[in-house]
Amino acid sequence: MKTTMTARIGYSLLNVIVIVCLLFPFFWMITASFKSQLQILNPDYLFKFTPTLKNYVSVFEDYDYLKYITSSFVVATLSTLGSLVLGLPAAYAIAKYKMHNLSLIILVAKILPGISYLVPWYVIFNKMHLIDTYIGLIMSHMVIGLPFIMWIMIPFFSSFPREIEESSWIDGSSKIRTFVQMVLPVSLPGIITSSLLAFIFSWNNFMFSFVLAGEKTKTLPIAVYNFMGGTSINWGALMAAACIITLPVIIIAMLAQKYVVSGLSAGAVKG
Amino acid sequence: MITNWLDRNIKWVFMLPALLFIALMVAYPIFYTARLSFFEWSMSAVNPSKWIGLDNYITLLKGKEFWDALWITFYHSSISIVLETILGVAIAILFSRKMAGAKTIKTMMMLPMVATPVSIGLVWLLIYEPSIGLANQLLKQLGFETQEWLGSVTQVMPSLILVDVWQWTPMIALITIAGIATIPSDPYESASVDGANAWQKFFHITLPLLMPTILTAVTLRMIDLVKTFDTIYATTQGGPNFASQTLNLMIFDTAFSRFQFGYASALLMVFFIILIVIVLLLTAIRKRLGGLE
Numbered sequence: 001m002k003t004t005m006t007a008r009i010g011y012s013l014l015n016v017i018v019i020v021c022l023l024f025p026f027f028w029m030i031t032a033s034f035k036s037q038l039q040i041l042n043p044d045y046l047f048k049f050t051p052t053l054k055n056y057v058s059v060f061e062d063y064d065y066l067k068y069i070t071s072s073f074v075v076a077t078l079s080t081l082g083s084l085v086l087g088l089p090a091a092y093a094i095a096k097y098k099m100h101n102l103s104l105i106i107l108v109a110k111i112l113p114g115i116s117y118l119v120p121w122y123v124i125f126n127k128m129h130l131i132d133t134y135i136g137l138i139m140s141h142m143v144i145g146l147p148f149i150m151w152i153m154i155p156f157f158s159s160f161p162r163e164i165e166e167s168s169w170i171d172g173s174s175k176i177r178t179f180v181q182m183v184l185p186v187s188l189p190g191i192i193t194s195s196l197l198a199f200i201f202s203w204n205n206f207m208f209s210f211v212l213a214g215e216k217t218k219t220l221p222i223a224v225y226n227f228m229g230g231t232s233i234n235w236g237a238l239m240a241a242a243c244i245i246t247l248p249v250i251i252i253a254m255l256a257q258k259y260v261v262s263g264l265s266a267g268a269v270k271g
Numbered sequence: 272m273i274t275n276w277l278d279r280n281i282k283w284v285f286m287l288p289a290l291l292f293i294a295l296m297v298a299y300p301i302f303y304t305a306r307l308s309f310f311e312w313s314m315s316a317v318n319p320s321k322w323i324g325l326d327n328y329i330t331l332l333k334g335k336e337f338w339d340a341l342w343i344t345f346y347h348s349s350i351s352i353v354l355e356t357i358l359g360v361a362i363a364i365l366f367s368r369k370m371a372g373a374k375t376i377k378t379m380m381m382l383p384m385v386a387t388p389v390s391i392g393l394v395w396l397l398i399y400e401p402s403i404g405l406a407n408q409l410l411k412q413l414g415f416e417t418q419e420w421l422g423s424v425t426q427v428m429p430s431l432i433l434v435d436v437w438q439w440t441p442m443i444a445l446i447t448i449a450g451i452a453t454i455p456s457d458p459y460e461s462a463s464v465d466g467a468n469a470w471q472k473f474f475h476i477t478l479p480l481l482m483p484t485i486l487t488a489v490t491l492r493m494i495d496l497v498k499t500f501d502t503i504y505a506t507t508q509g510g511p512n513f514a515s516q517t518l519n520l521m522i523f524d525t526a527f528s529r530f531q532f533g534y535a536s537a538l539l540m541v542f543f544i545i546l547i548v549i550v551l552l553l554t555a556i557r558k559r560l561g562g563l564e
Contacts (some may be wrong), residue, residue: 014365014374022379025275025437028405029394040397043408090289097282105293111546112301113498115519116539119526120300120307123314145295145334174274176283191294204387206501221389225505228393235397242390253385259380260385261445 005073021084029246034238055240057073060173063237065244068223072245075209075219076202077143079138080195088191091150092179092240095157109147114207117143132214140208147200155185156190193259200249305519308536320533327537337538339513341519344530346428347517349495356489356517359443360438361545364477367451377448380441387439392505395434396421399506421507424514431515434502440493443488451477482560490553497546518542 032040034051059065094103121140122131130136159182168178185193209219218226224241227234252259307326307472330423331337348496359460361382362490366373383391398405399420407417418512458476500519509516509524516524528534 010371011365018365019376019379021437021443022383024381025391025398029390031425032397041403043403046405046408049473070424075461086289088503093282099282099286102286102290103282105297108296109293111494111550112297113519113539113542113546115498115500115526116304116543119522119535119539120451123297123532124300124303124524126314127340146292155384155467175278176284179285184304193561200385204385204389204501206389206504207523221387221501225389234402236395236506239397242296242387242393246388246390248386253381254378257381259379261377270421271329 003212006124025248026062029239029242031234033243035236037234037236051091055236056244058234058237059240059244061225063148063227063241065220065223068218068220069244071213071217072203072221073089074134075137075141075217076199078134078196079141079143079202082138082142083149083184083198084191084195086142087146087194088153088184089179092183093155094150095154095160105148106147106151117213118208119164125212132216136265137209137217137219141202141205144201144205144208148198148201149194152194153187153190156187160186189259192256196252196256196260200252203245203249226246240267283435290493294458302378304536304539307533308540310536311531312531312533314532323533327534328541330534331537331541335523336516336521337518338455340516342519343428343515343519344497344519347432347435347499348493349438349497351432352489352493355440355443355492356485358440359488360481360485362440362444362449363447363451364473367448368419377445382446384442385436389499389505391434391438395502396506399430410480421515422511424511427507429513431503431506434506435496437497439492442492443485446488446491447484448480450481454480483557486553486557486560490550490557493549493553494546497549519547 022196031047031049033048033055034053035045036054039045039049092104093099117140121136125131125136130139164182165178168182169175170206173181204221205219206221206225208220210225212221213222220241224238224245227241307320309324311323326341356432366376381384398402400421401407401417401419404420405422410417419426421427449472454477458480459472462472462476476508498519499517503515503517503520504523507515509520518538519542522535522538525531
């Protein structure tokens, strides 16, 4: 096939336009986080400015961000682990014993809006003194992580060859042992994909934490949102805080690019 | 032997913990919501909940706020989904060819989808800021009049739609790219022999073969689109003057700012029904057009 010069230039130009559109809000967020309030307010400093670390220092010194980062990390890690512990065996049972009626649960959990759980949770958690506790937050985030992990893992386990498991059973291994020692190690790529995304979903979660977390367990997205209160917004510090939440997610996504893309579009291509 | 018993009942041993968790955290709350929707209750210990029958539903259907929120939700979702689908499919077709840099672009497309929605909302809040935001500075440079963006009753929804399109067009594009990779090359070869041009190939081969993938992407996106919360709440909290209060935000405010839990529950039940209708409609369309059996 011949590609004319104009077609090639046009293609590159479209390339550039798409990339600029995708990236400019991130560019804006990062540059603003290194500017002083005055530089943000003045368009002359749009591209030319001397970067300052003042916003980052202020985020950690004046606003105690280390505490929120810890909270977010604890909740995201433990809710992902919890979802794996409950979700992996369940996904395996659905895949191997053809309990596909039960996979309907995943669909329902995906369709229902998060807020529909939040009203009853708030009432029940209040009675059980679970508001502003890690347990309450972790359980709420597991409601997102668990169906997601099952959704990714069911096709994974379905494609696992039955003969390998059967030979292991004949050798006298119990079914639980076969699952832990043979099935899980082979399914590692799927487990990694689903865990990374479950971690990101929990890390990013706003609505559940907004209602269920309090001063003791406040997570990053809520801390950043609360930052906006008051009459004048400290944009530099706000953008520094936004960078701090987003950075880990972007690093995870870049490192595990292949897995994340397939995880985000899983199941879609098969229809 | 306990191992034997475990082996014989392995499917339930594996399934039960997850089922119990879901029953406790998902099923029970839904029944609780359904029941609460017939009560009037503000979560006060002094005033217990009071059975009021269908009153919450009647208030809801008669009140202007619900219909406004429903319209705003519909407006936001329908325009966003159309723009995201057209742009997403166009970008997918553009970048599906094996060109240098295609992989980098896929990585970049992933970023808006995984970045924390609250920070995305805040960045756009700064971009739309009337006096210092990039949006108005750009307009000034180009010699146009500056706009109010999120601050204006008429512009707030288009501004929020733009945010959603920026954030989620990549999802449609990525799914479509994965779909394009599964299309066989023979139909194109025979079409070339028959002298078909690029447009004919697109409309007669690519688009029909991609239809099931595109419709699945649209369904997945639509389910989440109707429930958009984080970016809207972080930027406008439903304002100005309720102009961006979608159904999801209205329910959130009814429950957690006004503490009308009974009324919020009734709204939730209506929201469920709307979501189920949307899913059924989209499934019907997929069956019709996508050749899904």
